[in-house]
Amino acid sequence: MSRVTIPIGPQHPLLKEPLSFNITLEGENVIDSVLRLGYVHRGIEKLAQSRSFVQNITLFERVCGICSHIHTTTYCQAVEGLLGLEVPRRGVYIRMLLCELERIHSHLLWLGVLAKNIGLNTVFMYAWRDREIVLDLMEEISGGRVSHAINTIGGVRKDLNQDQMKKLTVGLDELIGRVKDLLRIVKNDRSFKARTRGIGFLSQEDVRRYCVVGPVARASGVGIDLRKDAPYAYYDELSFNVVTMNEGDVWARAMVRIHETTEAIRLCQQMVEKLPSGEISATMKRKVPAGEFISRSEAPRGEVIYFVKSDGSQTPARVKVRTPTLTALITLPQQLRGLQMADVSAVVAGVDLCIACADR
Amino acid sequence: MMIFPGFLFLVALGMLFHWIDRKLIARFEGRIGPPWYQPLADTIKLFAKEDILPIGTNEAFALLLPLTSFATVLTAGYYIFSAFLTSSTSFEGDFIMIVFLLSLPSLLFFLGGWTTSGVYSILGGNRSLLQYFSYEVLFLVTLSGASIASGSWSLQGIRAAQESGLPFVIPQFVGFLLAMAGLIGKLKRSPYDIPKAKSEMIVGPLTEYSGKKLAMWKLTDYVQTVAGIALLVQCYFSGLWTTYSPVGIFTSILLMLGLQFALSVISAIFTRLRIDQLIDLNWRLFIPLSLLQNILIIIL
Amino acid sequence: MSFTQAYSAIRKISAAGDEISYPGLNEKQVLLSPARLIPAVQILLENDIYHLSTITGVYEDEQLYLLYHFWDREGLTLRVPVDFLQDQIQTLTQLIPGALFYEREIAEMFGVHINGLDTSQKMFLPDNWEGGAPMRRESTSIPVNEKSEGQ
Numbered sequence: 169m170s171r172v173t174i175p176i177g178p179q180h181p182l183l184k185e186p187l188s189f190n191i192t193l194e195g196e197n198v199i200d201s202v203l204r205l206g207y208v209h210r211g212i213e214k215l216a217q218s219r220s221f222v223q224n225i226t227l228f229e230r231v232c233g234i235c236s237h238i239h240t241t242t243y244c245q246a247v248e249g250l251l252g253l254e255v256p257r258r259g260v261y262i263r264m265l266l267c268e269l270e271r272i273h274s275h276l277l278w279l280g281v282l283a284k285n286i287g288l289n290t291v292f293m294y295a296w297r298d299r300e301i302v303l304d305l306m307e308e309i310s311g312g313r314v315s316h317a318i319n320t321i322g323g324v325r326k327d328l329n330q331d332q333m334k335k336l337t338v339g340l341d342e343l344i345g346r347v348k349d350l351l352r353i354v355k356n357d358r359s360f361k362a363r364t365r366g367i368g369f370l371s372q373e374d375v376r377r378y379c380v381v382g383p384v385a386r387a388s389g390v391g392i393d394l395r396k397d398a399p400y401a402y403y404d405e406l407s408f409n410v411v412t413m414n415e416g417d418v419w420a421r422a423m424v425r426i427h428e429t430t431e432a433i434r435l436c437q438q439m440v441e442k443l444p445s446g447e448i449s450a451t452m453k454r455k456v457p458a459g460e461f462i463s464r465s466e467a468p469r470g471e472v473i474y475f476v477k478s479d480g481s482q483t484p485a486r487v488k489v490r491t492p493t494l495t496a497l498i499t500l501p502q503q504l505r506g507l508q509m510a511d512v513s514a515v516v517a518g519v520d521l522c523i524a525c526a527d528r
Numbered sequence: 529m530m531i532f533p534g535f536l537f538l539v540a541l542g543m544l545f546h547w548i549d550r551k552l553i554a555r556f557e558g559r560i561g562p563p564w565y566q567p568l569a570d571t572i573k574l575f576a577k578e579d580i581l582p583i584g585t586n587e588a589f590a591l592l593l594p595l596t597s598f599a600t601v602l603t604a605g606y607y608i609f610s611a612f613l614t615s616s617t618s619f620e621g622d623f624i625m626i627v628f629l630l631s632l633p634s635l636l637f638f639l640g641g642w643t644t645s646g647v648y649s650i651l652g653g654n655r656s657l658l659q660y661f662s663y664e665v666l667f668l669v670t671l672s673g674a675s676i677a678s679g680s681w682s683l684q685g686i687r688a689a690q691e692s693g694l695p696f697v698i699p700q701f702v703g704f705l706l707a708m709a710g711l712i713g714k715l716k717r718s719p720y721d722i723p724k725a726k727s728e729m730i731v732g733p734l735t736e737y738s739g740k741k742l743a744m745w746k747l748t749d750y751v752q753t754v755a756g757i758a759l760l761v762q763c764y765f766s767g768l769w770t771t772y773s774p775v776g777i778f779t780s781i782l783l784m785l786g787l788q789f790a791l792s793v794i795s796a797i798f799t800r801l802r803i804d805q806l807i808d809l810n811w812r813l814f815i816p817l818s819l820l821q822n823i824l825i826i827i828l
Numbered sequence: 829m830s831f832t833q834a835y836s837a838i839r840k841i842s843a844a845g846d847e848i849s850y851p852g853l854n855e856k857q858v859l860l861s862p863a864r865l866i867p868a869v870q871i872l873l874e875n876d877i878y879h880l881s882t883i884t885g886v887y888e889d890e891q892l893y894l895l896y897h898f899w900d901r902e903g904l905t906l907r908v909p910v911d912f913l914q915d916q917i918q919t920l921t922q923l924i925p926g927a928l929f930y931e932r933e934i935a936e937m938f939g940v941h942i943n944g945l946d947t948s949q950k951m952f953l954p955d956n957w958e959g960g961a962p963m964r965r966e967s968t969s970i971p972v973n974e975k976s977e978g979q
Contacts, residue, residue: 174651196803206952213937214962249854287719287800293557359719359799376878379926392879397901460853462903464881473881473897490882494929509651510802527952 171199174509178207182285182513185523189500196508201501209527216487221247221456224484225319231489232525233314234274237266238467239474240319243487245400246463246476247321250456256447257402259323264401265336265439266309266316267465268432272343273302273314274468275425275432278520279350282422285513286363291353298346305339308332323449336440344433351426354419364419368503368515371416378499382470382492384519387424388416394466406438418518425520455480469493469520491525538605542750543567545757545788552792567750571743579739585644593640594737594744597633601748604629605755611683611762612780620682623675627668630755633748634660634714640745641733653733655803659720662810663713669818670707673700674763677825683762690766697764699828703821704764706814708790711756713810715749717791719798720806757787831902834875838868838906855903857895862908862916865896869906869923872898880920883930885910885938887965894934896920910940919944937963 172193178186186207192200212231216224228243229236241263248255276299283291303313310316310326318324354360370380375390385392391412395403411427413420458480464473470492477486496519503515546567554561581590604626638660641653674696675681678689690696697704713720734745761783801809835856842858860868872878881897894917896906910917919942920927931942932951939961950957960966
C-alpha cells in the first residue's frame with residue numbers, strides 16, 4: 169500500500185488551536201506523525217522581563233484562555249513567596265474557589281469537544297449547555313466568564329457577598345445532577361465506548377519516562393495530583409479524592425475527568441460552606457527583594473510550574489512557565505502509531521490540548 | 529410534469545424534510561433549530577457564491593457529476609412519487625431501475641472527490657466507496673425481498689401485492705429494519721457519515737466544491753432522502769390505506785414523516801462509527817440477516 | 829530509596845561547598861558542573877525520582893545557568909553553569925525521554941548546544957527566523973522580519 173501524508177492543521181476542524189502534525193498513513197493505519205508547535209508563540213517569557221511584577225499578572229492571564237486563573241494564581245504565589253507575604257485566608261479561599269470552578273469549566277468543555285470529534289453531537293450540546301451554568305457562576309464572582317482578572321499580589325480584588333454565595337450554592341447543586349448524567353453516558357453508552365476504548369494507550373512506564381502529568385497520567389494509573397501531594401493554598405483543609413484508572417486509553421481519561429469534575433463540585437461546595445471571614449488581600453511592599461522562587465499548582469491539565477527570579481529591580485529577571493500540555497504533546501506520536509485514521513480525532517481530543525499554553 | 533411530481537415538487541419536498549430533520553435533531557440536542565426557510569436560504573446563498581476549483585481539475589467533469597447526480601435522483605423521484613397517485617407510470621422493471629438510479633449518486637459522489645483530487649477528497653472518497661459497496665448491496669437485497677414476495681419487478685406490482693394481503697412490514701419486519709440501515713448508509717447520515725466526517729476528512733469528497741456545484745450536491749442529498757423514504761413506504765407499508773385517494777396520500781405523508789422521525793432519532797443518539805466497524809457490521813450481521821429473510825420469503 | 833538519600837548523594841558530587849540557598853528559594857538546589865549532570869540524574873533515577881518538571885535557563889551575573897527541576901513530593905533543582913565556548917552539556921533524553929521538548933526549547937531560546945540533541949527543526953520559532961536566540965541577554969529587541977508584499 170502506498171504511503172500518504174495528511175496534514176492535520178494548522179487549520180483543521182479537529183483542532184481548537186493551531187498545531188501542525190503531518191500524519192503518514194499506510195492504507196488506513198497511522199505509521200508516524202511529525203509535530204510542529206510554535207504557531208501561537210508570543211514570546212511571553214521575554215515580554216515578562218520588561219514589565220513590572222504587577223503588570224505581569226495581566227500578561228500571564230493571557231497565556232491560556234481556559235486555565236487563565238490558575239496561571240495568575242501560581243504566578244502570584246511565586247511573587248508572594250519572594251516577598252514573604254502571607255495572603256489572608258479569605259483571599260486564598262476565593263482563589264481556590266475560582267480554580268475549582270475553572271477546572272469544572274475546562275472538563276465540561278473538553279467533554280463536548282471529544283464528543284463532537286467522535287460524532288456524538290448530542291453530548292457535545294448537552295455538555296456545553298451545562299458549561300453555561302459554570303460560566304454564569306464565574307461571571308457572578310469575577311465579572312468575566314473566561315478571563316477573570318481577580319488575582320493581585322497579596323490576594324484577590326473582589327469579595328463575595330451573601331447573594332453571590334446563595335447563587336453559588338444553587339448553581340453547584342444543579343451542576344452535580346447534570347454531571348452525574350454525563351457520567352452515566354460516558355460510563356455506559358456503547359457507541360461512545362466503541363470509539364474511545366483501547367486507543368491512545370499509554371502505559372505507566374510511558375507516563376514515567378515522558379514525565380506526563382495531569383488527567384492523562386492519572387488515567388494510566390499514576391496518581392499524581394499536586395493538590396494532594398504538595399498542597400498549596402489550603403487544599404489540605406478540604407477533603408477530596410484523587411481519581412485514577414488503569415486502562416490508560418481515551419475512555420479512561422474521559423472517566424477520570426468526569427470524576428474530577430464531580431470532586432471539584434464537592435470541593436466548591438465545601439469552600440462555600442467554610443469560607444472564612446476577613447480581609448481578601450494583603451498590601452504588597454513596593455520592591456520585590458532579590459531571590460528565586462518555584463511555585464507549582466494543579467491546573468485542569470496537570471502540573472503548572474512557575475520559576476520567578478527577581479534581582480531587586482522593578483521587573484523580574486526571569487519568569488519561566490511550564491504548562492502541562494507540553495508533556496502530553498511529547499507522547500502524541502507514540503499514541504497515534506498503529507491507529508486507524510478515524511481514531512486520530514478521538515486521541516487528539518482525548519489529550520486535551522491547549523496549544524496556547526504550550527507555545528506561550 | 530414540472531410541478532408534480534417533477535422538479536419543483538421534489539426539491540420543495542426535499543427541503544421540507546431536510547428542515548424537519550434539522551429541527552428534530554436540534555430539539556434532541558436541546559437547541560432551538562433553524563427556521564423553516566433555512567434550506568431554501570442556504571441553497572439560494574450557495575448559488576450566489578463564487579465557484580472555485582483547484583487547478584488541474586477537469587472542469588467539465590466537475591460540473592457534469594453533480595448535474596448527473598441530481599438528474600438521476602429527480603428521475604427516480606418522479607417514478608416513485610407518481611406511483612403514489614396512479615399506476616399508469618409504472619412499468620415492469622421500474623423497481624430495479626429506481627433502485628439503480630438511487631444508487632448512482634453515491635458512485636458519482638466518490639467520482640466527484642476523485643476529480644477534485646485533494647488529500648481529504650481522495651481519502652473521503654475511498655471511504656465512501658467502501659461504504660457504497662456495502663450499503664447499496666444491503667439496500668438492494670432487502671428491497672428485493674419486497675419484490676420477491678410480490679412476484680413482480682414493478683412498483684405497481686409491489687403495491688398491489690400488499691393491498692391484497694398484508695403490508696410487507698409485518699412479515700418482513702427484520703427486512704424493513706435492515707432497509708432502514710441501508711438507507712442511512714446510502715444517505716451517509718450519522719452514524720454512517722464517515723465520508724463526510726467533519727472532524728476527520730473535512731467534508732470528504734465535497735471538500736473542494738463550492739457555489740452552484742455544491743448546491744447541486746446538496747439538492748441531490750435532499751431529494752435522495754425523500755425518494756428513499758418514499759420508496760420504503762411503498763415497499764413496506766403499501767397495504768395501510770395508501771390507495772390512490774386523498775386519504776391514501778395523507779397516510780403516505782404521515783408514514784414518510786414517521787420514517788424521517790426515526791432517521792433523526794438514530795442520528796442523534798449514536799456516535800459516528802469507524803469505517804471498519806461499519807463494514808464489519810454490514811457484512812457480518814446485516815447482509816446474512818437480509819439473505820435469510822429473502823430465503824424465508826421464497827420458502828413461505 | 830528516598831529523596832533525602834538522593835539529595836545527600838548528589839551533594840557529594842556537587843561543585844559547591846555549602847548548601848545553596850538563594851533568598852526566598854523554597855526548594856533545594858545543588859550546583860553541579862556540566863560533567864556531573866548525567867551521574868546526578870542517574871542517582872535520581874536510582875532513587876525513583878523520575879519526574880523532570882522543566883529545564884529553565886537563567887542568568888546570574890553574566891553567567892547562564894541551566895536549572896533542571898526535579899520533583900518527588902519535594903522539589904530538587906540541579907544548577908549547571910553553561911560555557912558557550914565548550915560544548916559540555918549532554919542530553920538527558922537517553923535517560924528521561926520526556927526531557928526532549930525542554931532541551932529543544934533551551935537550545936532554541938538560549939542558543940545552548942546540547943550534545944546528542946537533534947535541533948534541525950525549530951520548535952517554537954518560525955522556520956525563517958533570523959534573529960538568533962531570543963532569550964539571550966544580548967537580544968534586547970525582537971527583529972522584525974521583512975515586510976511582506978501585498979495589501
